[in-house]
Amino acid sequence: MVDLEAPTIQIAPGAVALQSLIDGIKYQVTTLQDQVADTINEVTQKIAAIAANQDARNWLDKKEIRSQLAARSDAAFAEIEDVRTVAVDTQAAFASFSTTVTARFGTVEASVTTNTQAIATLDGYAAAAWSVTVNAAGAVAGVQLVNGGSGKSAFVVSSDKFQIQLPGYNGGNPVPVFTAGTINGSPAIGIAANVYLDGFIFTRMIGAGQVTTINLAAQAVTAVNMATDSITAANGAIQNLSVQSLKIADNAIIVPIVQAISAIAVGGSSTTIYSGALSVDTTGLAGKLLTLYLNCPLVVYESGSIASSCAFSATINGTVVSSYSFTGQNVAFTPTLSGSVQLAASGGVMSIPVSVTFSNPGFWGVQSGSFFVMAAKR
Numbered sequence: 301m302v303d304l305e306a307p308t309i310q311i312a313p314g315a316v317a318l319q320s321l322i323d324g325i326k327y328q329v330t331t332l333q334d335q336v337a338d339t340i341n342e343v344t345q346k347i348a349a350i351a352a353n354q355d356a357r358n359w360l361d362k363k364e365i366r367s368q369l370a371a372r373s374d375a376a377f378a379e380i381e382d383v384r385t386v387a388v389d390t391q392a393a394f395a396s397f398s399t400t401v402t403a404r405f406g407t408v409e410a411s412v413t414t415n416t417q418a419i420a421t422l423d424g425y426a427a428a429a430w431s432v433t434v435n436a437a438g439a440v441a442g443v444q445l446v447n448g449g450s451g452k453s454a455f456v457v458s459s460d461k462f463q464i465q466l467p468g469y470n471g472g473n474p475v476p477v478f479t480a481g482t483i484n485g486s487p488a489i490g491i492a493a494n495v496y497l498d499g500f501i502f503t504r505m506i507g508a509g510q511v512t513t514i515n516l517a518a519q520a521v522t523a524v525n526m527a528t529d530s531i532t533a534a535n536g537a538i539q540n541l542s543v544q545s546l547k548i549a550d551n552a553i554i555v556p557i558v559q560a561i562s563a564i565a566v567g568g569s570s571t572t573i574y575s576g577a578l579s580v581d582t583t584g585l586a587g588k589l590l591t592l593y594l595n596c597p598l599v600v601y602e603s604g605s606i607a608s609s610c611a612f613s614a615t616i617n618g619t620v621v622s623s624y625s626f627t628g629q630n631v632a633f634t635p636t637l638s639g640s641v642q643l644a645a646s647g648g649v650m651s652i653p654v655s656v657t658f659s660n661p662g663f664w665g666v667q668s669g670s671f672f673v674m675a676a677k678r
Contacts, residue, residue: 343427343448347417350394362387375406392421410436561669573656580675586647592616593640594673596656601632604663612658616641
């Protein structure tokens with residue numbers, strides 16, 4: 301295990317820029333690679349130091365067996381060589397076993413070399429290394445296993461591709477898990493998508509706040525990708541919103557009543573021009589102020605033999621929002637009643653009474669008119 305000090309790459313609370321994330325990953329990977337390389341070098345150098353000096357070292361007891369098997373014919377040459385060495389003194393114990401298989405024809409050569417080495421010293425240090433190197437016309441691939449004690453082990457693969465075969469599947473063909481290559485001249489590793497078994501990365505694999513809009517292509521997330529009712533007024537924030545009218549439910553923003561006023565003949569003492577109720581759904585708006593607007597233009601006339609007066613009044617929820625009075629004889633005029641009132645939303649469906657009336661001593665009538673009232677929901 302190697303402890304790493306993570307770099308600070310956060311540019312805002314809960315948001316990490318893509319380039320900062322890439323730089324942070326590069327930093328951690330590079331640091332880890334450097335520390336792993338240092339560990340491997342420490343172990344291999346100690347083993348190599350003893351192996352290189354074994355001939356000059358004054359061992360108390362040393363034995364070596366070397367064998368060679370070779371065949372040659374003109375430009376063709378083949379050989380198998382193995383060397384086995386054991387040595388001890390008062391400071392260290394050393395054992396080595398190497399095998400090299402070589403085939404050469406003219407200038408073309410291929411070889412396989414296996415090395416196994418182990419050391420133990422008086423000061424409590426122990427290390428072991430094993431490697432297989434395959435060389436074909438100068439192109440080298442291989443594996444190396446190094447262990448220098450707790451926290452100092454490494455398994456190194458030198459290969460263009462890393463493949464794994466699950467027995468009994470895929471027709472015996474191995475699956476390429478990793479592919480080695482370069483990006484802009486630097487070594488890089490490509491990972492097959494199905495290394496996640498099903499080819500998908502789920503949210504449990506992504507830290508909170510690690511994906512921001514800078515990581516997403518334009519229009520990459522649509523309603524098809526989201527669960528029903530996953531975004532609500534409580535968890536969604538929309539800036540610079542542009543919404544077509546067809547996207548809004550009927551009466552979701554304003555609740556109007558529009559009605560033509562029928563003619564009212566002369567006569568009577570008090571006449572109701574309009575009386576009704578405005579229904580407003582205030583679900584989720586409890587305590588919010590609603591503004592109600594009323595407008596009622598009329599065409600009124602007087603047909604008496606003497607001058608007389610009339611008075612008009614408009615009310616919303618019992619509150620007079622507009623009134624008008626006039627005196628005349630054999631005249632017509634066009635009064636307009638308009639006004640507004642604010643009410644606190646109940647949080648449910650509200651039924652708000654509205655009305656327009658006029659007082660007439662018997663000589664006034666209404667020729668025509670219109671009535672409009674609406675509630676604006678916030």
